[in-house]
Structure formats: structure tokens, C-alpha cells
Amino acid sequence: MRLHGKSVLITGAARGLGRAAAVACAAEGADLTLLDICADLPGVPYPLGTVGQLEHTAALCRDAGAAVLTAAADIRDTRGMREAVTRAEDRFGRIDVAVNNAGIAAPSGKPVHEIEEDEWSLMIDVDLSGAWRLIREVGGAMSARRAGSIVNVASTAGLVGYRHFAGYVAAKHAVVGLTKAAALDFAPTKVRVNAVCPGSVRDDAWAEGRMLAEIARALEVPVHEHEKTFVEAQPMNALIEPEDVAAAIVFLASDESRQITGSVLTVDGGFSIR
Numbered sequence: 336m337r338l339h340g341k342s343v344l345i346t347g348a349a350r351g352l353g354r355a356a357a358v359a360c361a362a363e364g365a366d367l368t369l370l371d372i373c374a375d376l377p378g379v380p381y382p383l384g385t386v387g388q389l390e391h392t393a394a395l396c397r398d399a400g401a402a403v404l405t406a407a408a409d410i411r412d413t414r415g416m417r418e419a420v421t422r423a424e425d426r427f428g429r430i431d432v433a434v435n436n437a438g439i440a441a442p443s444g445k446p447v448h449e450i451e452e453d454e455w456s457l458m459i460d461v462d463l464s465g466a467w468r469l470i471r472e473v474g475g476a477m478s479a480r481r482a483g484s485i486v487n488v489a490s491t492a493g494l495v496g497y498r499h500f501a502g503y504v505a506a507k508h509a510v511v512g513l514t515k516a517a518a519l520d521f522a523p524t525k526v527r528v529n530a531v532c533p534g535s536v537r538d539d540a541w542a543e544g545r546m547l548a549e550i551a552r553a554l555e556v557p558v559h560e561h562e563k564t565f566v567e568a569q570p571m572n573a574l575i576e577p578e579d580v581a582a583a584i585v586f587l588a589s590d591e592s593r594q595i596t597g598s599v600l601t602v603d604g605g606f607s608i609r
């Protein structure tokens with residue numbers, strides 16, 4: 336029970352890595368605030384999480400023994416984020432751990448000079464600024480308590496380039512930079528900020544993740560071939576499982592990592608070492 340008594344807020348918790356992280360945190364004794372947009376976003380060419388999916392994640396966490404609060408909020412919306420954080424603090428007394436997981440993989444699939452202004456802005460607003468907004472909302476109280484852990488879910492796209500993914504790559508590189516800068520700002524008050532960089536994660540039916548399929552679609556890799564393509568790209572020749580990423584998040588959330596801040600933990604089967 337490495338998170339016993341901790342209050343953990345996770346964004347993008349309706350499905351995918353957010354769901355896997357939520358259930359793993361619940362199994363380690365955490366109480367949870369699960370936040371998701373629960374709506375589609377104009378400009379994102381695939382469906383996002385739903386209220387039903389968020390409630391399903393909540394039910395799985397309650398089955399694991401957690402007290403759970405759900406919040407439908409868009410990480411682009413400061414007021415909505417502030418309300419969700421306030422509700423979490425009212426319910427659980429504080430937020431010990433904030434996991435910046437929500438993200439979009441598209442609009443993508445174009446060379447950099449063909450990206451439209453609104454496509455670029457959307458990607459940066461969700462994948463970069465969304466993480467900064469939550470850090471801003473929780474950072475003051477964490478600093479005042481001289482305790483807290485923030486985990487940012489970046490990507491191998493935060494470490495290397497990918498063709499026709501300039502917006503996503505730029506946003507995820509910036510999340511890594513944000514992690515390091517925020518870690519320095521908070522270090523005197525013992526609040527830790529770390530990043531996890533997953534490689535290609537399997538679109539697990541249980542977690543209902545769909546990012547790999549959407550990346551394949553954006554790269555025009557036939558969806559039925561995409562697993563093979565991504566498996567071959569990772570030196571350990573396996574897709575990452577959502578549980579592998581969740582385990583890294585639990586470690587960085589827990590006091591086991593109390594001397595670790597500003598670090599970038601890859602969960603990529605060796606992809607980024609060559």
C-alpha cells in the first residue's frame with residue numbers, strides 16, 4: 336500500500352493510461368480525483384473519453400477500495416480546472432499527487448510547414464499548457480505543505496523527433512522542459528516533479544486506450560499492421576502495456592522516490608537509447 340492515505344488527482348482518467356494509472360493507485364491505497372474532458376474536441380479527429388468511461392474507471396477504483404471523486408473538465412479551461420481542484424481539496428483535504436496524463440495525439444500527420452495555426456495551438460494548449468495549468472493550481476498548496484509529487488506523462492516524442500508529428504513532438508519536449516524547470520522551482524519546498532516517457536503502448540481493450548491506433552492512422556500505417564510496425568521499432572520487441580506505465584507513475588507518486596525530482600523515466604523497451 337505505497338499510496339495509503341494519499342489523495343491523487345489524475346487527468347485523462349476516462350480510459351487508456353489514465354485508467355490504468357488510476358486503478359494502480361487505488362490498489363496502492365490512494366483516494367482519487369478522476370478528471371476527464373468527457374467530450375469530443377473540435378479539431379481532434381477521433382473520439383475522446385466519455386462520462387460512461389470515466390464512471391467505469393471510477394467503479395474499478397472503488398472496487399479496489401478507493402474513495403473516488405469524478406470531474407468533467409477540460410485541461411484548457413483554467414476555471415474548470417480550479418473548480419475540480421477545489422472540489423478535490425474539499426473532499427480529501429488536500430491533493431498529494433497530481434498526474435498530468437490527459438493528452439491528444441492529433442491533429443497530426445502533416446509536415447511541419449503544412450500545419451495550420453489552429454492545429455498547432457490546439458496541440459500546445461492541450462498537451463503542454465494543460466499540464467502547466469494543473470501544476471499552477473496545485474503547486475501553491477503543495478509548497479505550503481512542503482510535500483507533493485507531480486507526475487507528467489510525456490512520451491518518447493519528448494526525447495526524439497517523429498516525422499509528421501511536429502506539434503506533438505514540440506509539446507512533449509516542452510513537457511520535459513516544464514518538468515525540469517518546475518522541479519527546480521519547487522525543490523526548496525520538497526515538492527517533486529518528474530516525467531514519464533512511454534514508448535508505444537498497446538491499445539488495451541480493458542483500458543479502452545486508442546492512441547496507438549490514432550497515431551498509426553495519422554502516419555498512414557494501416558491500422559491492422561500498426562502493432563507489428565511499432566513492435567519492431569522498440570528494441571525489446573514488445574509493445575508497452577498500460578500497467579507498465581502505471582507502475583512507473585505509482586513509483587514516482589510514492590515516497591519511495593522521495594529523492595527523485597526533475598527526472599525523466601522512460602518506459603519504452605529501449606526505444607530512446609539508440
Ligand SMILES: NC(=O)c1ccc[n+]([C@@H]2O[C@H](COP(=O)([O-])OP(=O)(O)OC[C@H]3O[C@@H](n4cnc5c(N)ncnc54)[C@H](O)[C@@H]3O)[C@@H](O)[C@H]2O)c1
Nearest residue numbers: 347349351352372383384409410437438490536544545546
Ligand atoms: N498510448 C501511447 O502509446 C502513448 C505513448 C506515449 C505517451 N502517451 C501519452 O499518454 C497520455 C495518455 O494517452 P492514452 O494513450 O491513454 O490516450 P487516450 O486517448 O486513450 O486517453 C486520453 C484521455 O485524455 C482525455 N483528454 C484529452 N484531451 C483532454 C482535455 N483537453 N481535457 C481533459 N481530458 C482530456 C481524453 O478524453 C482521454 O480519456 C497522453 O498524454 C499521451 O500523449 C501515450
